[in-house]
Amino acid sequence: MLDRLSIKVIRWPLSKCADALNHFDITANQITLFGFALGCLAFPALALEQYTVALMFILLNRICDGLDGALARIQGISDAGGFLDISLDFLFYSLIPFGFVVANPESNAIAGAFLIFSFIGTGSSFLAFAVMAGKQGIENPVYQHKSLYYMSGLTEGTETIACFVLFCLFPQHFAIIAYAFGCACWFTTFTRIYSGFHTLKDPKSQVPENKKS
Numbered sequence: 001m002l003d004r005l006s007i008k009v010i011r012w013p014l015s016k017c018a019d020a021l022n023h024f025d026i027t028a029n030q031i032t033l034f035g036f037a038l039g040c041l042a043f044p045a046l047a048l049e050q051y052t053v054a055l056m057f058i059l060l061n062r063i064c065d066g067l068d069g070a071l072a073r074i075q076g077i078s079d080a081g082g083f084l085d086i087s088l089d090f091l092f093y094s095l096i097p098f099g100f101v102v103a104n105p106e107s108n109a110i111a112g113a114f115l116i117f118s119f120i121g122t123g124s125s126f127l128a129f130a131v132m133a134g135k136q137g138i139e140n141p142v143y144q145h146k147s148l149y150y151m152s153g154l155t156e157g158t159e160t161i162a163c164f165v166l167f168c169l170f171p172q173h174f175a176i177i178a179y180a181f182g183c184a185c186w187f188t189t190f191t192r193i194y195s196g197f198h199t200l201k202d203p204k205s206q207v208p209e210n211k212k213s
Contacts, residue, residue: 010066011038011070012108014067014070021067021071026071026077028068028072028081029068029080031064031068032064032065032081032084032088036061036088036091038060038064039092040092041057042057042061042095042099043096045057046099046100046102047102048103051169054099054168055169058161058164062157065085068081068177072204077129080118094116095114096167097178098112098116098161100167100174103171107174108174108175111175112178114179115182118185118186119185121188121189122153122189122192125189125193125196126144128196129199131155138199138200153189155181155184159184163177
């Protein structure tokens with residue numbers, strides 16, 4: 001829901017950083033892999049209940065996630081790069097709640113499992129629609145520079161990172177935050193399935209007016 005706003009805020013600083021990285025021949029895929037490695041370091045920090053350290057690695061991962069996209073727009077967006085980026089993103093998203101479960105399984109296990117379950121709903125509806133939209137040639141009028149159709153919803157990347165920040169700032173309330181965000185994710189899943197089904201059922205109705213003849 002907030003991604004289109006946050007993208008406008010971070011676009012300029014990311015593009016400037018991407019210009020500098022491109023000058024040193026650093027590729028978007030290298031940033032994707034480096035960012036994922038940083039994100040994985042959040043897991044042992046969470047397991048050891050070092051939540052401030054974990055938050056640092058989470059934020060660094062998200063900065064890299066923005067940088068790889070900015071670099072890709074300079075160097076050329078590729079299907080392979082988009083596949084790598086989205087695959088590692090979803091692995092990272094599931095790794096964070098799992099870290100909280102390992103840190104405190106007695107209190108966090110069920111809530112963490114519910115949140116990861118909800119991520120399956122948002123992720124599968126997101127990716128399934130992207131595949132079918134690409135097959136039918138449906139273009140996204142909002143996120144035109146994404147490597148796949150970016151289907152919006154109540155819980156997008158910005159909201160997910162905000163949730164992770166809250167986890168790290170208030171780890172004692174992990175279960176409450178996880179249940180609340182998981183419910184919001186299921187709202188996103190159901191609305192995506194509903195709107196995605198009707199869009200794919202009648203794709204011609206989704207063509208922007210300026211493209212109709």
